[in-house]
Amino acid sequence: MRHSHLSILIVDDDEDDYFLMHAILVDVYGDQIDVDWISSYETAIETLLSNRHGLCLMDYNLGARTGLDLLREVLARGCRTPIIMLTGNSDWEVDVKAMEAGAADYLVKGQFGGRQLERSIRYAIGFAVEKHQTLEALRRSEERYALAVRGAADGLWDWDLTTDRIYYAPRWKSILGFEDGQIGDSILEWFDRLHPLDSERVKAEVSDHLTGKTPHLETEHRMRHRDGSYRWVLTRGLAVRNGQGKAVRMAGSQSDITQRKAAEYRMQHDSLTGLPNRALLMDRLSEAVARTKRAPGYRFGVLFLDIDSFKGVNDSLGHSIGDQLLVAISRRLECCIRDADTIARVGGDEFISLIDSVETEENILSIAGRILESLRAPFLLDGHEVIVSASIGVAMSNASDGTAEEIVKNADSAMYRAKSRGKAGIIAFDEAIEGSDGPGCQSGRVMLPRAPALHGAVGR
Numbered sequence: 406m407r408h409s410h411l412s413i414l415i416v417d418d419d420e421d422d423y424f425l426m427h428a429i430l431v432d433v434y435g436d437q438i439d440v441d442w443i444s445s446y447e448t449a450i451e452t453l454l455s456n457r458h459g460l461c462l463m464d465y466n467l468g469a470r471t472g473l474d475l476l477r478e479v480l481a482r483g484c485r486t487p488i489i490m491l492t493g494n495s496d497w498e499v500d501v502k503a504m505e506a507g508a509a510d511y512l513v514k515g516q517f518g519g520r521q522l523e524r525s526i527r528y529a530i531g532f533a534v535e536k537h538q539t540l541e542a543l544r545r546s547e548e549r550y551a552l553a554v555r556g557a558a559d560g561l562w563d564w565d566l567t568t569d570r571i572y573y574a575p576r577w578k579s580i581l582g583f584e585d586g587q588i589g590d591s592i593l594e595w596f597d598r599l600h601p602l603d604s605e606r607v608k609a610e611v612s613d614h615l616t617g618k619t620p621h622l623e624t625e626h627r628m629r630h631r632d633g634s635y636r637w638v639l640t641r642g643l644a645v646r647n648g649q650g651k652a653v654r655m656a657g658s659q660s661d662i663t664q665r666k667a668a669e670y671r672m673q674h675d676s677l678t679g680l681p682n683r684a685l686l687m688d689r690l691s692e693a694v695a696r697t698k699r700a701p702g703y704r705f706g707v708l709f710l711d712i713d714s715f716k717g718v719n720d721s722l723g724h725s726i727g728d729q730l731l732v733a734i735s736r737r738l739e740c741c742i743r744d745a746d747t748i749a750r751v752g753g754d755e756f757i758s759l760i761d762s763v764e765t766e767e768n769i770l771s772i773a774g775r776i777l778e779s780l781r782a783p784f785l786l787d788g789h790e791v792i793v794s795a796s797i798g799v800a801m802s803n804a805s806d807g808t809a810e811e812i813v814k815n816a817d818s819a820m821y822r823a824k825s826r827g828k829a830g831i832i833a834f835d836e837a838i839e840g841s842d843g844p845g846c847q848s849g850r851v852m853l854p855r856a857p858a859l860h861g862a863v864g865r
Contacts, residue, residue: 411438411526414452414486416472417464418444422514426462429522446470453479453486460526461488464514465499473502480507487530504649559658562642564592566615566653571595580638580661582631600627600635607640615644615652622657625666637666675750677728678735683757686749690759690809697802706769708758709798709816710738710776713828715754722789729786734793737779741772757813766801766833773797773831794829796820801833 413430417423423442430438441458443449446467453461453475465472476488487509492499500511512522560577564570570590578588581598588594599607603626614622622642627635642657673685681689693705712734719727731754738748738756747759758776763769777795784791798820800812815834823832 411460411530412458413438413440414449414458414461415440415442416444416449416453416461416467416475417442417491418466418468419464420444422464429517433522446475449475450479450482453484453488454482456485458486460530461486462491463488464491465493465503473499473506476503476508477506489526505651559660561656561658562595563656564642564654566655577659580636580659581628598629600629603627611642614642615655617650617652622655625662636661637663678732678750680735680739680756681747681749683749683751686747686751686757686759687809687813689747690813693759693761694802694807694809694812704763705802706760706763706766706772707800707802707812707816708756708760708769708773708776709800709813709820710756710758710795711797711820711824712754713794713796713824715793718791718793722786722791726786726789726791730784730791730793733784733786734780738776741776741779757816763801766799769799769801770831770833773799777829777831796824796828797831798823799831799833 411434415423415426417426423444427440427442430440441452443452446469449463449467452458463472463476467475472490476490480488488507490500490503490508490511491514492503492511493514503511560580561574562577563572565572569592571592571594572590573588573594575585578585581588596604596608607624607626610619610622610624613619622640622644625637625639628638630636639660639662640657642655644652645654645656647653673682674680675682690707696703697705715727715730718730731750735748735750735756738758742748742758742760745761747761749757749759751757758772760769760772776797780793780795784793798816798818800815800819802812819832819834823830826832
């Protein structure tokens with residue numbers, strides 16, 4: 406077999422090993438190669454950085470320093486020569502580290518023959534061609550990339566995973582209120598500014614993409630602005646991988662979506678009380694219903710709450726006091742539920758609560774009782790003492806609940822039965838019970854002592 410002329414550098418501090426490798430090379434390639442030998446670590450650095458050779462065979466043992474040290478140093482300083490690392494019989498850990506550091510291949514010293522060496526050299530020259538083509542493509546794109554950075558509305562970023570340094574474009578920094586020179590090139594400039602509630606999730610999403618679990622990165626999260634506030638951003642990214650599939654670079658963009666998030670919030674929340682509105686509640690309730698199909702042991706409950714005779718407050722004290730009362734009631738209701746639950750205002754004086762992950766009906770009845778108890782204390786609004794009560798209907802999820810709308814209808818039916826029985830009480834829906842109270846509602850109810858009056862006017 407004929408070969409194109411190849412210049413090979415052997416870096417080895419053992420002369421006998423050099424002669425052995427030289428003999429193998431001559432046996433395989435004949436006069437188609439030129440072989441140079443260097444035994445000094447320092448001289449090897451200078452020679453490799455000249456990029457005069459088409460290939461380097463480097464021994465791991467180089468006296469006081471190692472071939473792995475040399476490999477890392479010359480590659481970091483711009484060496485383009487493909488390097489095959491020669492290791493001992495049981496240096497598997499070294500082999501892995503060498504490949505991670507950028508070696509084109511490795512061979513076990515003392516166990517390879519001519520065919521193994523030729524096969525490794527062919528692979529290494531192919532590795533060099535691929536690397537050269539990649540570098541050329543990157544160089545050709547530099548000018549276009551620079552123009553894109555200057556003109557982009559999004560904040561571009563480029564993470565070199567081999568050095569763990571990130572380039573943040575000026576726009577990326579300005580989104581967070583910083584000038585170009587006020588943010589460095591560390592990953593911490595990004596991660597340390599994440600909102601505490603978003604930090605763990607975002608880091609996990611980045612890790613999942615780098616390890617190949619996701620095809621790309623796309624995440625919405627909050628970032629701390631220079632003024633101490635938080636901005637919502639959309640971050641997109643895509644990893645570049647080497648021939649072994651390892652991510653060596655990831656680049657992407659960051660967009661300010663604070664206004665969009667604010668608009669979404671307004672669309673999903675009640676403008677008076679700030680509570681979730683019916684649309685957001687039904688979305689979360691639909692998710693809960695879907696979860697019951699996937700996880701048979703999962704149950705949730707719905708409370709439908711109506712303020713008794715609320716119209717009397719508006720008629721006697723005015724709509725301004727009525728609005729203040731709704732806001733004050735909302736704050737008390739929020740204190741009666743857990744973070745995982747949802748309390749929404751769905752009408753003038755109607756509220757619905759999704760109680761997530763409850764084991765028994767007694768659990769949700771207990772929460773309903775706590776709500777009634779919390780409303781017993783008077784509300785002091787612009788010099789007026791207002792006392793209210795509420796009627797609550799309860800519906801539990803079960804296998805027959807087909808839709809979110811159905812379970813809300815059940816809770817609504819139970820609430821109207823509670824109101825018809827004298828108000829300030831709780832009725833639990835049960836489709837299996839039919840009696841004098843009408844189909845769908847239990848004949849018994851949970852009742853707290855009635856408050857003396859719905860409202861009153863007391864001057865300060």
